[in-house]
Amino acid sequence: MRKTSILVCFIISFSFSFSQSAKLPEVDKSPMDVSYYPNNYPILKIQNKATEPVVARILYSRPQKQGRKIFGELVEYGKVWRLGANEATELEFYKDVKIGGKKVPKGRYTLYAIVNEPVWTMILNTDTDIWGAFKYDSKKDVLRTDVVVQKTDEVVESMSMFFEKSTTGISLIIEWEQAKVILPITL
Amino acid sequence: MKKFLFATLIPVIFFSCREADKKPAGTDTPAKAETPIKVLPPVSNYTNPDRSPMDMVYFPTDYPLLKMANKTSVPPLMRIIYSRPQKQGRPIFGGLVKYDTPWRLGANEATEIEFFSAATVAGKTVKAGRYILYCIPQETKWTFVLNSNLYSWGLEQNRLKDLVQFEVPVEKTNLAIEYFTIACEKNSQKSTALIFLWDDVKTKLPVSF
Numbered sequence: 001m002r003k004t005s006i007l008v009c010f011i012i013s014f015s016f017s018f019s020q021s022a023k024l025p026e027v028d029k030s031p032m033d034v035s036y037y038p039n040n041y042p043i044l045k046i047q048n049k050a051t052e053p054v055v056a057r058i059l060y061s062r063p064q065k066q067g068r069k070i071f072g073e074l075v076e077y078g079k080v081w082r083l084g085a086n087e088a089t090e091l092e093f094y095k096d097v098k099i100g101g102k103k104v105p106k107g108r109y110t111l112y113a114i115v116n117e118p119v120w121t122m123i124l125n126t127d128t129d130i131w132g133a134f135k136y137d138s139k140k141d142v143l144r145t146d147v148v149v150q151k152t153d154e155v156v157e158s159m160s161m162f163f164e165k166s167t168t169g170i171s172l173i174i175e176w177e178q179a180k181v182i183l184p185i186t187l
Numbered sequence: 188m189k190k191f192l193f194a195t196l197i198p199v200i201f202f203s204c205r206e207a208d209k210k211p212a213g214t215d216t217p218a219k220a221e222t223p224i225k226v227l228p229p230v231s232n233y234t235n236p237d238r239s240p241m242d243m244v245y246f247p248t249d250y251p252l253l254k255m256a257n258k259t260s261v262p263p264l265m266r267i268i269y270s271r272p273q274k275q276g277r278p279i280f281g282g283l284v285k286y287d288t289p290w291r292l293g294a295n296e297a298t299e300i301e302f303f304s305a306a307t308v309a310g311k312t313v314k315a316g317r318y319i320l321y322c323i324p325q326e327t328k329w330t331f332v333l334n335s336n337l338y339s340w341g342l343e344q345n346r347l348k349d350l351v352q353f354e355v356p357v358e359k360t361n362l363a364i365e366y367f368t369i370a371c372e373k374n375s376q377k378s379t380a381l382i383f384l385w386d387d388v389k390t391k392l393p394v395s396f
Contacts, residue, residue, distance in 0.1 A: 024368050024384065027271060031240030034268075034296065042296045042340040054338050059243075059268070087243065087251045129263050131251040 030063040030085035037163035037170050055163075055170060055187065057092045058111070060084035062158045063176075070177040071115055080112050080123070082133040083174065084159060088112070090128060097169065098186040099124060100145030112136060113174075113181075119146045120181050150180045239272040239294035246371045246379050246394070264396045266301045267320070267381070269293035271366045279386035286325050289332070291341025292383065293367060297321065298341065300333070307395045308333075309353035318350065322383075322390075329383075329390045330354050358389045 036042065037056045044050040063085040068074050075081050083089040088110040097104050099122075108128050114121040124142040127135075152175060159176040169187035173180065245251065246265040253259040272294040277283050284290045292298040297319040306313045309331075319337060321344055323330040336348040367385040374380065378395035 024364075024370055025242065025244065027240060027366050028242060031237060032243060032268075033237060033241055036338065042338050045336075045339045046343045057338075129245065129251055129254060129266070131255040135255050135257075 028061060028086060030061040032059065032061045032086070034059050035162040037165075039163060054094050056094065056097070056172075056185065058089065058161050058163075058172065059092075060089040060159075060161055061086040062160070064159075065155065065157050065177055071179055072117070075115050077116050078114060080114055080133045080136045083111055083113050083161075086131065088128075088130050088132060088136075089161075091124065091172075095187070099183070100143055102143045102145075104142060109142060115179075118149050120149055121146050122181075122183050145183070147181045147183055150182075152178045152180050154178075237270065237295065239270040241268065241270045241295070242369075243268050244369050244371065246373075246381075247376075248371045248373060263303055264377075265303065265306065265371075265379075265381075265394065267298065267369050268296075269298040269367075269369055270295040271368070272385075273367070274363060274365050274386055280324055280388050281326065284324055287323060289321050289323050289344045289346075291321050291344075292369070293341065296341055297334075297336070297339050297344075298369075299337070302396075304396055308351075309355060309393055311351055311353065313351065319344075324357075324388075326357065328354055328356050331392055353392060355390050355392055358391070360384065360387050360389050363387050 035058050036054060038044060038050060038052055038054070041050060041054050061084045071077070089112070090108060091111040092108045093104060093106045095106050097106075104124065110125045110128055110130065112123040112125060112133055114123065121144050123136075123138075123144050125136070125138075125140045126142060127137060127140045155178055156175045159174075161172065161174050164171045164173055166184060168184065170185045172183040172185060174183070244267040245263050247253060247259065247263065250259065250263040250266075270293045280286070298321065299317060300320040301317040302313055302315050304315050306315075313333065317337060318333040318335060319339065319341075321332050321334065321341070323332070331353045332344075333350045333352075334344060334346075334348045335350055336345040339345070363386050364384045368383070370382050370384070371379040372382050372391070378393070380391040380393050383390045383392070
């Protein structure tokens with residue numbers, strides 16, 4: 001789709017004149033989104049309703065299913081996937097946490113997944129501010145942890161990520177198509 | 188890929204490629220500043236993408252792509268995260284966005300700007316770190332404000348947390364820009380003008396490192 005957009009734009013852009021030569025950023029096909037824990041923290045904050053400090057934030061782009069088969073095809077099994085689109089997904093912790101029994105100091109990380117049936121391998125990596133998983137470097141891994149895939153009843157059109165409270169801390173929930181995985185984060 | 192398209196052409200792309208228009212408002216709050224805040228229920232499994240999609244701007248421009256292509260070996264200098272409301276036929280400045288009233292420079296969450304090293308912004312020194320950036324638009328000039336009230340929704344600014352202000356003149360563009368757009372007009376490796384475009388208005392905030 002991006003290729004189509006670009007082509008269309010190139011064609012059209014020659015027929016337009018615009019006073020400045022700056023090329024402006026396109027609006028993304030897979031829009032970026034953010035989720036916080038606590039959920040909706042920015043709104044709670046300005047209403048003075050936040051009962052706990054901000055713990056985590058995930059920044060990702062949201063590809064859509066658009067009738068395609070996702071897991072096993074668009075997202076191939078056994079390959080490192082950026083968990084979204086465009087830039088690599090960024091997971092930030094505002095305090096030290098534990099994932100898969102391993103301590104994770106507060107800070108910014110990239111989060112990838114190796115998708116398989118019935119387990120996804122979640123990868124936390126230190127190489128931030130990078131596009132996709134094309135230059136993924138396992139030497140920069142902080143940890144890898146396996147999570148079991150659950151099947152949802154309904155098909156999720158836009159890839160979704162959000163946090164939930166859990167008994168030991170919080171969970172990062174990832175859903176797309178009919179796959180749901182839960183990454184436990186211990187506080 | 189982002190860099191190839193003119194924002195003025197977005198309507199064409201929008202209607203040909205996107206389904207966003209058909210989707211219900213879902214998790215978003217319209218950019219309209221006077222809209223009351225709606226507290227959303229816990230995120231459902233079927234949240235829809237935002238009506239004012241979030242976007243990210245790096246300096247150097249397209250830094251993540253440069254990094255992927257091994258075209259840079261130094262860290263990024265600056266990153267802005269904002270949401271992009273659309274004009275949709277409405278008069279923006281002096282209309283939807285009121286003069287003399289703080290505006291979040293986008294939609295949804297407050298616009299976030301991070302300087303990965305100390306910077307000079309419109310002649311003033313700014314420490315490395317993460318801030319929110321908003322503006323107070325007037326017809327002929329905008330006042331940009333860096334504020335420390337991070338991770339807040341953009342409808343209300345805590346003025347007690349203002350850190351520094353910059354005044355810049357307003358320029359007019361020939362064509363109306365549909366999507367609110369922030370971009371870098373690069374001058375050199377270490378300096379840029381952060382540009383803000385929407386409707387027929389353009390402002391520039393010079394930043395150097």
